[in-house]
Amino acid sequence: MTTHTPVFTERYLLSPDMIADPYGHLDALRDHAPVHWSPLHHAWLVTGYDQVMRCLRDPAVSADRVRPLMDAVPQGAREDAERAFGILSRWMVFNDPPEHRRLRQVFQEAFAARAVARYRAFTEKATRAVLARRATPGRTGDLLADVARPLPALVFARWLGIPPTDGPSFWYWNTRVADLVLGTAQEESEYRASLQALVSLDDYLGALVARRRAEPGDDLISQVLREGRVGDSVTEEEFTGMLTQMAFAGGETTSNLIANTVLALHTRPGQLAAVRAEPELAQGAVEETLRLDGPSKMSIRTAARDLDLDGRTLRAGDRIFLVTAAANRDPARFPDPGRFDVRRSGATHLGFGFGAHFCIGAALARLVAVAAVRTLVCDHPGLTLTDPGRPAWQPSLLNRGLTALPVHY
Structure with a gap:
């Protein structure tokens, strides 16, 4: 009797069904070949946990994404792109060692767990204030717009030292920068607006750095300036460019993490009950969301030189998609990987990356x-999803974020 191996059919990762739920396809892809050349995406798709870890550790795998982003600029927007991509080239996440290490060290003390812990009381106070104002019991609303976006914005603005009067412009620029960096589908006019937003954000933060030099405060910018590395190990232009990265990453990632965790718990009554019974399990719920349905689906890398990975030869210049959304569900690493378990322990998930490029803002997020x-969960027991079966997701290759989360408070 002849047996036939099922044929794997690749799917476009930006198609509506893949945006809605990519996980079944990614699981099948990982089982088919954890290192797979995709003619459809013109890239290697790396989906196995061990293989993604190898790439995150291998210096032959480069984090420089500025050139590929430049290549994707619509023809009519190229004149606007030069300065914007100069700013992106100063983001530490788009640099390899030793440049990455030099840039990252400027923020190392400010992002240490002990430094972040200083904001615990403010964060808890801000959380209660936002919920009291926007999550009134009996009201119907959008939890993403009411809570998940404004709360991180409030905390990160305080942390960066953004005056409240500047908040609306600051967060508008951040939203447009997120569209640019995360590959959200945009028309050419929107793309140009996103490029200009990055330039405006850089100009604003440059002026704020100058202000904090003259009038130091209790914020991240003032702290780093006091340490004396700006103007020494990094230029002021590099420092300002990295602040645009901090501003972008802090709001978008944390907003999506909050909304995705609430969705995960409210579609799993047993897990929701466990967190209500033991509030300290909220930490486990956030970690499990980072693993199972976190705010980042993948990161993009480039082969700096030829390398062998899992028996496949990746050539210098090849694009590589490190699909952490698949690696975090690898059954070779996570028992019963499709189960959401707020008490899960064991293998480290890759929701915040790993190694040199581990997310520097993870503790604050x-x-x-x-x-x-x-x-x-604990103070709003009446919170329910009004349409739990049909969440709508942003059309992005890289991030996993809801467009809205309708709820009854």
């Missing part, structure tokens, strides 16, 4: 997300 989830 976790602080804000856990405070929001714990308060929503």
Whole structure:
């Protein structure tokens, strides 16, 4: 009797069904070939946990994404792109060692767990204030717009030292920068607006750095300036460019993490009950969301030189998609990987990356997300999803974020 191996059919990762739920396809792809050349995406799709870890550790795998982003600029927007991509070239996440290490060290002390812990009381107070104002019991609303976006914005603005009067412009620029960096589908006019937003954000933060030099405060910019590395190990232009990265990453990632965790819990009554019974399990809920349905689906890399990976030869210049959304569900690493378990322990997930490129803001993102989830779950027992079966997701290759989360408070 002849047996036939099932044929694997690749799917476009930006098609509506893949945006809605990519996980079944990604699981099948990982089982088919954890290192797979995709003619459809013109890239290697790396979906196995061990293989993604190898790439995150291998210096032959480069984080420089500025050139590929430049290549994707619509023809009519190229004149606007030069300065914007000069700013992106100063983001530490788009640099390899030793440049990455030099840039990252400027923020190392400010992002240490002990430094972030100073914002715990403010974060908890801000959480209660936002919920009291926007999540009134009996009201119907959008949890993403009401809570998940404004809360991180409030905390990160305080942390960066953004005056409240500048908040609306600051967060508008951030939203447009997110569209640019995360590959959200845009028309050419929108793309040009996103490029200009990045330039405006850089100009604003440059002026704020100058102001904090003259009038130091209790914020990240003032702290780093006091340490004396700006003008020494990094230029002021590099420092300002990295601040645009901090501003972008802090709001978008944490907002999506809060909303995705609330969705995960409210579609799993047993897990929701567990967190209500033991509020400290809010931390486990956030970690499990980072693993199972986190705010980042993948990161893009480039082969700096030829390398062998899992028996496949990746050539210098090849694009590589490190699909952490698949690696975090690898059954070789996570028992019963499709199960959401707030008490899960064991293998380290890759929701915040790993190694040199581990997310420097992870401690602050976790602080804000856990405070929001714990308060929503424990202090708002009447919270329900109004349409739990049909969440709508942003059309992005890289991030996993809801467009809205309708709820009854």
